Amino acid sequence: xxxxxxxxxxxxxxxxxxxxxxxxxxKIFFNEIHSKNPVILSVKPDVIKxxxxxxxxxxxxxxxxxxxxxxxxxxxxxALDIIDTINMFxxxxxxxxxxxxxxxxxxxxxxxxxxxxxGSFAEFAKxxxxxxxxxxxxxxxxxxxxxxxxxxxxxxxxxxxSGTAIRKDNVQLAxxxxxxxxxxxxxxxxxxxxxxxxxxxxxxxxxxxKARFYKRAAERHLGDSADEVYKNASDKAKIYIKPTLKTxxxxxxxxxxxxxxxxxxxxxxxxxxxxxxxxxx
Numbered sequence: 001x002x003x004x005x006x007x008x009x010x011x012x013x014x015x016x017x018x019x020x021x022x023x024x025x026x027k028i029f030f031n032e033i034h035s036k037n038p039v040i041l042s043v044k045p046d047v048i049k050x051x052x053x054x055x056x057x058x059x060x061x062x063x064x065x066x067x068x069x070x071x072x073x074x075x076x077x078x079a080l081d082i083i084d085t086i087n088m089f090x091x092x093x094x095x096x097x098x099x100x101x102x103x104x105x106x107x108x109x110x111x112x113x114x115x116x117x118x119g120s121f122a123e124f125a126k127x128x129x130x131x132x133x134x135x136x137x138x139x140x141x142x143x144x145x146x147x148x149x150x151x152x153x154x155x156x157x158x159x160x161x162s163g164t165a166i167r168k169d170n171v172q173l174a175x176x177x178x179x180x181x182x183x184x185x186x187x188x189x190x191x192x193x194x195x196x197x198x199x200x201x202x203x204x205x206x207x208x209x210k211a212r213f214y215k216r217a218a219e220r221h222l223g224d225s226a227d228e229v230y231k232n233a234s235d236k237a238k239i240y241i242k243p244t245l246k247t248x249x250x251x252x253x254x255x256x257x258x259x260x261x262x263x264x265x266x267x268x269x270x271x272x273x274x275x276x277x278x279x280x281x
Contacts, residue, residue: 069202104184204254
């Protein structure tokens, strides 16, 4: 099997190939932005060129992608759809080390002793705010992403989301891959944002986001506390999450059909397939 970290031998100079790939990508992004219910809402200047440099092999290291958005914006679903599409492509073309996921939630600080002292996670959460960046060790996440980007294996933490607030460190081996991808509420906040080559914000209308939240709250049996949880999350989002929209390289719709996300990524992967099969002209 070939590693996707090693670009194929090509007859074109990297800059010439980058230019040709950039032309293709510009068309793909333009058509998507101007389509009905688009996946891509906006893209900053020079971002497409940078993507082209990674695809062509002009930039020969891993690239890191950070995805952020409000609670119930659809960021986790979008990230998983991107990962699944890349993994299916890698399997079909026998490419190793295609994508590594970093779960932002695993960097919540261990607060298990505080939960025990409070008597339950619900009581603990009344006096400890989980909807602020300070609740996570984002500096460690930044360090791990940088290590992976430059080719080093990393042992990642694992946070127990069942209500114990236990975080175990150095339990999950992550290996370097062509794409490092992470999503979370605070993925694009100050302490970690510059670890990413591409910063993506998932935008969603207030009504859709609120409806999704309360559906999830019912599934998690939040009961009467749902209103309080939603208000706190919304208030903190105005301070910490929504401002990251302005710094994002790409803004994605959180309301597009899931198949459209996969179809858009597949169009980009098609360029890579042509490159590896030496059909790109």
